[in-house]
Amino acid sequence: MVKHIKSIVSVIAVAFLVYIFTFYVDGEMGIILLAFVVFAPLVSLFFALYAQKRVKVSFDCDAYVLKGSYLEVTVTVRKTGGFPLAILEICPYASETFAQNVKIRKLTMFNEEKRTFTFRLDAVVGGNGEVGIYAVYSCGFLGFMRFPMKAKLPDPASVGVIPSLPDIKSSSELFRSIADTVLTSDEEEENDTAMLFSANTTPGYEHREYVLGDPMKRINWKLSSKKAKLMVRLDEAVASVQPVIVLDLFRRSSVPAENAVRGEEQLLRAVFGLLFLLVKQGIACNFIYRDASGKSVMESVDNPDYPNQLLLKVLSIRVIPDKRVDISEVGSSVCSCVIATTDAGAGFSAVTDKLENKENVSLIGLSVASANSTSLPLWYLDEENNFKMV
Numbered sequence: 001m002v003k004h005i006k007s008i009v010s011v012i013a014v015a016f017l018v019y020i021f022t023f024y025v026d027g028e029m030g031i032i033l034l035a036f037v038v039f040a041p042l043v044s045l046f047f048a049l050y051a052q053k054r055v056k057v058s059f060d061c062d063a064y065v066l067k068g069s070y071l072e073v074t075v076t077v078r079k080t081g082g083f084p085l086a087i088l089e090i091c092p093y094a095s096e097t098f099a100q101n102v103k104i105r106k107l108t109m110f111n112e113e114k115r116t117f118t119f120r121l122d123a124v125v126g127g128n129g130e131v132g133i134y135a136v137y138s139c140g141f142l143g144f145m146r147f148p149m150k151a152k153l154p155d156p157a158s159v160g161v162i163p164s165l166p167d168i169k170s171s172s173e174l175f176r177s178i179a180d181t182v183l184t185s186d187e188e189e190e191n192d193t194a195m196l197f198s199a200n201t202t203p204g205y206e207h208r209e210y211v212l213g214d215p216m217k218r219i220n221w222k223l224s225s226k227k228a229k230l231m232v233r234l235d236e237a238v239a240s241v242q243p244v245i246v247l248d249l250f251r252r253s254s255v256p257a258e259n260a261v262r263g264e265e266q267l268l269r270a271v272f273g274l275l276f277l278l279v280k281q282g283i284a285c286n287f288i289y290r291d292a293s294g295k296s297v298m299e300s301v302d303n304p305d306y307p308n309q310l311l312l313k314v315l316s317i318r319v320i321p322d323k324r325v326d327i328s329e330v331g332s333s334v335c336s337c338v339i340a341t342t343d344a345g346a347g348f349s350a351v352t353d354k355l356e357n358k359e360n361v362s363l364i365g366l367s368v369a370s371a372n373s374t375s376l377p378l379w380y381l382d383e384e385n386n387f388k389m390v
Contacts, residue, residue: 041140041145044086044140044145045140045145047085047086047138047140048086048138048139048140048145048146048147049138049147050081050085050138051085051086051088051138051149052138052147052148052149052150053080053149053150053151054079054080054081054085055077055078055079055080055085055088055109055136055138055149055151056077056078056080056151057075057076057077057078057090057133057136057149057151057153057154058075058076058078058154059073059074059075059076059092059131059132059133059154059157060073060074060076061073061074061131061157061159062159063157063158063159063160063316064159064160064161064162064312064315064316065123065159065160065161065162066123066161066162067123067124067125067126067161067162067163067164067265068123068124068164069123070120070121070122070123071098071120071121071123071131071159072118072119072120073092073118073119073120073121073131074116074117074118075090075092075105075116075117075118075119075133076114076115076116077090077107077109077114077115077116078113078114079109079112079113079114085108085109085110085138086108086138086139086140087106087107087108087138087139087140088106088107088108088109088136088137088138088139089104089105089106089135089136089137089138089139089146090104090105090106090107090133090136091104091133091134091135091136091137092104092105092119092131092132092133092134093131093132093133093134094121094129094130094131095129095130095131095257095261096125096129096257096258096260096261097123097124097125097126097127097128097129097159097161097261098121098122098123098124098125098129098131098161099121099122099124101122102119102121103119105117105119106139123161125161125261125262125265126161126162126163126164126265126268126269126315127160127161127163127261127264127265127268127315127319128158128159128160128161128314128315128316128317128318128319129158129159129160129161130156130157130158130159130318131156131157131159132153132154132155132156132157133153133154134153135148135153136148136149136151136153137149158316158317158318160312160315160316161315162311162312162315163265163268163269164269165269165272165273165276165311166269166270166273166381166385167273167385168273168274168276168277168381168385168386168387169385169386170277170281172277172386172387173387173388173389174274174338174362174364174379174387174389175274175277175278175281175387177336177362178243178278178283178336178338179278179281179283181243181335181336181360182242182243182283182335182336184335207220207223207231207232208231208232209229209230209231209232210224210229210230210231210232211232219231219232219302219303220232220284220302221279221282221284221302221303221304222282222283222284225282242283242284242285242286242300242302242334242335243278243283243285243286243334243335243336243337243338244285244286244287244288244298244327244330244334244336244337244338245271245274245275245278245285245286245287245288245301245338245340246287246288246289246325246327246330246337246338246339246340247267247268247271247287247288247289247290247314247325247340248324248325248339248340248341248342248351249264249267249268249289249290249319249325249342250322250323250324250325250341250342250343251264251319251320251321251322251342252321252322252343253321253322260319260342263342263366264319264342266366266367266381267340267341267342267364267366268311268314268315269381270340270364270380270381270387271340271364272307272310272311273381273385274338274364274387275287275301275307275310276307279301279302279303279304279306279307280304284300284301284302285300285301285302286298286299286300286301286334287299287300287301287310288325288327288329288330289313289314289317289325290317290320290323290325291317292316292317292318294320294323295326296325296326296327296328296329298329324347324348324350324351325351326351326354327339327351327354327355328354330354330355334357334360335360336360336361336362337355337360337361337362338361338362338363338364339351339352339361339362339363339364340363340364341363341364341365342366343371344363344365344370344371344372344373344374344378345371345372345373346371346373348373348374349373349374352374352376358376361376362376362377362378362379363376363377363378363379364378364379364380364381364387365378365379365380365390366380367380368380368388368390370390372390377389377390378390
């Protein structure tokens with residue numbers, strides 16, 4: 001609005017000066033100036049309107065970037081006609097995971113059919129981010145008229161900002177609690193399997209030695225390390241002794257995004273730090289998160305290389321405001337369940353009420369000040385990368 005007022009004031013000032021010059025200084029030269037003042041805006045208007053349908057803008061950037069580094073975004077502007085274009089104004093943007101120092105770019109195109117320029121975005125917060133162009137304007141060369149381009153703007157790009165993950169020690173109390181529960185469940189299952197073996201004189205449902213061609217996801221890394229050879233599961237019954245890690249990136253629509261992303265990064269660091277430690281120690285897990293469609297999915301994490309791939313998957317997914325994870329697939333036979341949430345306050349019971357057995361369920365929050373509307377124990381990752389109970 002202020003810009004439009006300045007343009008109107010500028011036009012009035014020019015018209016007043018031409019009037020003074022024509023009637024009080026030099027009439028003949030004043031007529032020439034008057035003709036120019038009328039003619040120039042018309043030409044400027046023609047240039048601006050002509051370019052509205054004759055420019056296509058696109059951009060390209062990487063899908064992932066490390067926190068603390070920068071993302072290069074290359075913008076390409078193509079002219080579809082041969083006539084010179086005056087001024088194009090291109091307005092890029094970036095979400096809150098990047099520093100908000102994005103500048104509007106202006107360029108002209110005379111003989112060029114294509115022009116490109118590159119700008120950098122500083123990645124300052126880990127999580128899912130977005131880069132795009134929210135507007136492109138065709139401007140007259142006099143600078144006081146501007147029209148939005150009629151061509152479709154390019155789709156925004158999802159960019160995952162990879163945070164640094166903590167090196168959580170195996171002496172962490174939360175890890176020991178999960179490991180002890182898994183060990184107890186393991187011993188119970190081995191006893192059940194031994195009884196089944198003696199009754200049927202054939203091995204139970206549990207494991208056999210790996211054969212070339214078996215799916216890698218069916219390898220029990222913990223048992224394999226004990227036996228010094230690869231062992232695979234014969235069916236899914238062993239899933240009952242795998243802890244479940246749940247990621248609930250819940251963002252209230254009433255909370256500014258620039259505040260929410262900080263908490264989401266903290267939770268991602270805590271969850272994947274724990275997940276890396278569990279798998280590294282030979283404890284396979286089931287991991288539940290929301291996919292790009294908002295549906296909750298569960299994946300088995302039993303390969304030491306898989307947490308890295310899973311982290312990239314999560315970072316590529318946009319957070320949906322006011323949407324919580326669904327854990328109805330957890331069931332009642334799980335030995336241990338850890339729910340990591342950015343908000344365990346009001347409304348969180350919609351998640352925990354779906355658990356039939358809450359005996360071995362824990363929560364991971366953001367800090368010692370995190371709200372907890374349940375009676376479940378709440379942990380948080382402190383500045384020294386240790387899990388502590390609130």
